[in-house]
Amino acid sequence: MEPDVPPQPYGMTDEQAQAINSIAPNANKIIAENQTPGEPWYETAQKILTGLVMTRQQEQLMQLNIERARQGLPPIDINRYSGVGVNVGLSAGTQQLVTYALLGLGAIVLLNTFMKR
Numbered sequence: 001m002e003p004d005v006p007p008q009p010y011g012m013t014d015e016q017a018q019a020i021n022s023i024a025p026n027a028n029k030i031i032a033e034n035q036t037p038g039e040p041w042y043e044t045a046q047k048i049l050t051g052l053v054m055t056r057q058q059e060q061l062m063q064l065n066i067e068r069a070r071q072g073l074p075p076i077d078i079n080r081y082s083g084v085g086v087n088v089g090l091s092a093g094t095q096q097l098v099t100y101a102l103l104g105l106g107a108i109v110l111l112n113t114f115m116k117r
Contacts, residue, residue: 007029007033008032009031009032009041009044010032010035010037012041015110016110018113019106019110019113020109022109027045031044034047042102045102046095049098
């Protein structure tokens with residue numbers, strides 16, 4: 001009986017899958033489960049990371065507002081500072097930065113994988 005092999009995102013090479021798995025063991029499975037037909041795996045990964053970052057920022061804001069409420073202060077209106085509710089998604093510059101960061105991380109992982117051989 002063969003061991004269960006986690007799904008690999010479409011378009012991802014074995015080397016890329018191994019490298020990503022060494023950093024985040026469930027990442028390949030999560031990307032594969034969320035990947036739409038014809039979508040490159042790295043775009044799916046970018047969408048997932050964007051969602052995680054936005055969720056974390058919302059958690060931090062909620063904690064800040066809870067702390068302000070304990071102090072008797074009014075909550076921070078995020079719309080005044082960030083425009084949330086008006087703009088959806090990332091600005092072009094931020095999206096480009098996230099893409100370059102992902103590519104850089106991928107390059108480092110691949111370089112690290114090849115250097116171990």
